[in-house]
Amino acid sequence: MKEALNIAGVLFIALTIAAGLIWVERRLLSVWQDRLGPNRVGPFGLFQVIADTIKLFFKEDWVPSFSDRPVFIMAPGILIITILLTFAVIPFGPDFIVFDSNIGILFFLGNSSLGVYSIVLGGWASNNKYSLIGAMRASAQMLTYEVFMGLSLMGVVMMADSFSFNAIVEAQKGGWFIVPQFIGFIVFFIAGLAETHRLPFDIPESEGELVAGYHSEYSGMKFGMFFVGEYLGITLISALIATLFFGGWLGPSFLPPVFWFLLKTFFFICMFILLRASLPRPRYDQLMKFGWKVLLPLSLGNILITGAVLIFFK
């Protein structure tokens, strides 16, 4: 019974946040861009989310005749599934977790690698040159950034002595990992941006160049799934940052742990949106260079130093 409630709770929170982000992002961007944004439908324009969803559902769900039909239909599903699966191992509170895996981090890394297939297959199956270029960029970008996304977390794993998210949160009772693992945090944050392909790393999409990149041919709810998938991705990465570096659900006891967790997550979601509002997009090869030449050595150095310090004090 409790497990069923947990599953329902996690799904509800994740999907509500992801859908709500449609509104949050548009409103926040408007605040930063000196304009109003959607404020007509319902109080503060909140029902915009519902209006958008209804619109997406009623749009013609067009599958291009020149596409690879089964793959084209499957691709957006893969994205949603892999992200939602990852939410299962994230502790929303001390007991509020679907599946407290002892290899939680590996589970997350594995799933995020699978998520790349969604984009590559979607771009490939569209049989459109813009989509293809987008998909090729996506695969190269994700491959690069997965490497040190994993490496950047090893410092945290060493300090907590566990791959389990709950154990990592428990290990931060003495102090958040953001202090000793600051470099790990920076690298993970950047890799997370690339993973969710958000500006400034939205190179697979880059609407000024590739129209909409890998999802140019998608319409209706299939496009909606890529759209919500992106917001789910942001929520996931923000939740992970909160869990791994900012003590997860830990916080003063006048508020329930879930609340602390959500508050921290929301803060990082806003950071994502702020970055989108402020930065231009680097070129694809510059991004790769930055990854291999700066971030990779940085995360390796971080592992080395963390390990050395841990052994020294043991």
Place this chain on the structure above:
Amino acid sequence: MNIDKHIVITALEAEFGNQIIICNQLTADDTPTLWIGKSNLIVVLNYLKNVIAFPYKMLYDLTCLDERARTGRNGQPGSEFTVVYLLSSFERNQDIRIKVPLYINDLNLQSITSLWKSANWYEREVYDMFGVIFNGHPRLTRILMPKSWQGHPLRKDHSTRATELDPYVLTENLRAVEESDLTFNPEEYGMGRSSDDSDFMFLNLGPQHPGTHGLLRLILQLHGEDIVDVVPDIGFHHRGAEKMGERQSWHTYIPYTDRIDYLGGVMNNLAYLLSVEKLAGIEVPERANVIRIMMSELFRIASHLVWLGTFAQDLGQLSPVFYTFSDRERIFDIVGAITGARMHPSWFRIGGVAHDLPDGWDKLMQEFVSYLPKRLKEFENMIIKNAIFKARTVGIGVYTTEEAIEWGITGSGLRATGFDWDYRKKRPYSGIDQFDFDIPLGKNGDCYDRAVVRMEEMRQSLRIIQQCIDQMPAGEYKSDHPLAIPPRKDKTMTDIETLITHFVGVSWGPVIPQGEAMVPIEAAKGSNGYYLISDGSTSSYRTRIRTPSFPHMQMLPLISKGYTIPDLLAILGAMDFVLADMDR
């Protein structure tokens, strides 16, 4: 350099003998205008470009006129078609106009693409509009009109209005033809479909694409993401502005000019009216001149603000476009208060401006002039100094001063190469030489320098506007020359001559004296000029609009080869073109 304008004639005669110049025509703009036989064209142009001291390095314009209906030609050779070459020398600060007479039964001529690569598109345009064949042209096809078009629109026997033609019906057949016309065959352009080790991808960018700022089609030959070659396909925005000039009266054509560079507003009026006034010999009162300069500089800022925001947008920066557009709104508020319209005020008139400045204009203007510098500072920090912005623009789309001149580049694109050339300084018009301002220069001729130059140009324009506010002279806002339209009305009720002039001017429009003139100005995108020919009637015989975006776009393949798709978007953004300015 101070050389007598007409000394070039002596030089030409010394080189080629007395017979070389068929006729030395007098024009209102006092540009030496020489008629040359078509067999001598190449040697003469080659001499002017490569041999003569202080050569004419830039092909500023190349156009044609259908002379068959023209009256009052005053001793010019009796040609039926005349091809006109306008060359520019920066060292002399002088132009020369070469005319070649042609006849309808032998409408062909040697192409000058071997001398100027930039002649390519111009010759295609002349072929498209007049049907003149250029022998030796690498690819003489239509450029502005669709392939399936019948006839040559700028010929005098081509209909002016669609209503003179049969109703247009798009049959299935016709649609199939139109579609197949747009299919791209690399072989037609001498492009291979594959290299030694891989196939090329041909990517159709546009006519509908978020990065092209309008209806522009670019066909990219790609090797991976590297650009091997680009073929621009233009003409989707062609509206026949030059043909309309032959139908509208001199006065009623003013609103059409606003829509050429639709971001430049009244600056287009200025380019047109300077030529008209040159033809009519109208002296514009000092106050009208200062008002014109103030409004033009205001529109230069507006145009540059749009460019800045959209350029940042092209590089993926989402927010600046909202900031720059809201500042542009402030400009439009002022323009609205003064002229009653926003983007296209059509507010300048032959001989002055439409009405005097309203009370309180100086307060509005001063508020804006004091407000903007702080914002420009912000934009500079947000965009120009951003490390990613620099990484995307430094060393991208580079060309040298020589290349720029060869390809007819003017404006900020030319100054970004470090070449000090601004028509406001070099050939002052409307008394702009009375103002104190600097010409910002770049060094490397890359996208970044073009951006920096335009940023600084906005500050200099603010300086000019400030001087206009401080020293706005009293006096008339419109000349009382009889051809100034609409004529001043104060004396009409007491003076029969003035009443008649007023009546004729308002009912028919002014009759501009016979002649030819062109006055290039420094518009926001580069050098803009109207080559007007009057045969002494109420409308222009030929209106040729030389716009900067046309040659700028022609240079695109040269400066984007070897870069990647994202760089292409940066190059396009930094070019600052307007589609209507290109296709007219």
